[in-house]
Amino acid sequence: MVQKWNQAPENTLESLQHAIQVNDGIEFDLRLTSDKELVLHHDADISVPASKRPHPVKWTENHTLDELTSFGFLSFEAMLSDPIIRSEWRDKGKMGCVELKRPHPKALYGGGVFGKKQHISHISDMMVKADALLDEHGIPHENTVYYAFHNGMKASAKLSKTKRPWSNLTPYIPPFGTYYTKRMRGTLHFLTTPLARLIRTNRDAGASMAPxxxxxxxPPQNVITLGRRGGLKGERIRRINAHQGGFPIYVWPANLGKEHDILDAGLTGLTDCSDPNMTWLPSGHLRWTRPATLPLDAQQRNLLKSATQSNHQNILKQLHEEVVPWSECDNERKTALVEMWKSKWQWSDSTASILERSSHASPPWEAIRLLGHRGSGKTSRPVLR
Incomplete structure (x- = not known):
């Protein structure tokens, strides 16, 4: 009998520990506390019942780290000190996508709606603090990317002098307004920003990937943006892959019904489902949640594709017994894998160059990954009760 999996609240240690082990990595959210410490928290206002808030001001940044951790929220330092997180991230090539959250304009450090210099400085300060902790715990640069809904990301990265990869989340969603006004502004940005321009703008700005x-x-959303349409199959994705040339695109949300197509299209997906019992996708495919850190060669990919709902558990077991983690692959196998990926997704750099940039444990920067969104997936509000 299959044991039911109970999902932990988003951005908690339990959620992150689980997701980083079953996927290629994790995405999580950082905010700066009133005493200038980094804490994992998504929302602009503290996500606990209103009756439990320690003082009338609801903004997360207006609370100390001790106040937030007393509710069960996780400090970034405590996360990095956890042996499971540290081992997976540092030693097994897992990816950490660090979303840096701008405060509400009225919150501490918020800077108001038009305080661009303050916004740039705030994100830069967060990068400096995050860099120091990541360096202290030995997290490789190629296993990390910073991003934010922040039009000044290039300026923040320059000001912080970070050497780690960074990018700007698109379409832009401001840190203020109701759910609907945020979505409306995001939709307007989406409509006027073709996919090709999004990739080009990030690359030209010095970003390392395009979320x-x-x-x-x-469809139907992909037909209403300006410029050429995107897609997951056929000529549309071949054109996108050619435009990428290996420049990574991270897509959210990677819903279960489209997860297979997203990964097969050469795109990294952020999933809200890290349920270990989800082994057969609604699309009719065997699920493989570690395409980068537990990579399949051509023969193993064919075996994966041959799975049916009735035999997929046996095939999944066989693959887990046979597939060699990237961190344990020899040079010959790594070379064969990169050449297969280059051919399938039109990566432009040479195999030697790609392998030279990746460390022993870390898959290539171009590699297609599945990442746990906010750890094991977003959860209901309030996050902690």
């Missing part, structure tokens, strides 16, 4: 909404690839 974007899945709507760029799915």
């Amino acid at each position: 974007c909404a899945v709507e760029y690839f799915l």
Whole structure:
């Protein structure tokens, strides 16, 4: 009998520990506390019942780290000190996508709606603090990317002098307003920013990848943006792959029904489902949640594709017994894998150059990954009760 999996609240240690082990990595949210410490928290206001808030001001940044951790929220330092997180991230090539959250304009450090210099400085300060902790715990640069809904990301990265990869989340969603006004502004940005321009703008700015909404690839939304349409199959994805040339695109949300197509299209997906019992996708495919850190060669990919709902558990077991983690692959196998990926997704750099840039444990920067969104997936509000 299959044991039911109970999902832990988002951005908690339990949620992150689980997700980083079953996927290629994790995405999580950082905010700066009133005493200038980094804490994992998504929302602009503290996500606990209103009756439990320690004082009338609801903004997360207006609370100390001790106040937030007393509710069960996790400090970034405590996260990095956890042996499971540290081992997976540092030693097994897992990816950490660090979303840096701008405060509400009225919150501490918020800077108001038009305080661009303050916004740039705030994100820069967060990068400096995060860099120091990541360096202290030995997290490789190629296993990390910073991003934010922040139009000044290039300026923040320059000011912080970070050597780690960074990018700007698109479409832009401001840190203020109701759910609907935020979505409306995000939709307007989406409509006027073609996918090709999104990739080009990030690359030209010095960003290391392009995060974007899945709507760029799915009908009917993909037909209403300016410029050429995106897609997950056929000529549309071949054209996108050629435009990428290996420049990574991280897509959210990677819903279960489209997860297979997203990964097969050469795109990294952020999933809200890290349920270990989800082994057969609604699309009719065997699920493989570690395409980068537990990579399949051509023969193993064919075996994966041959699975049926009735035999997929046996095939999954066989693959887990046979597949060699990237961190344990010899040079010959790594070379064969990169050449297969280059051919399938039109990566432009040479195999030697790609392998030279990746460390022993870390898959290539171009590698296609599945990452746990906010750890094991977003959860209901309030996050902690």
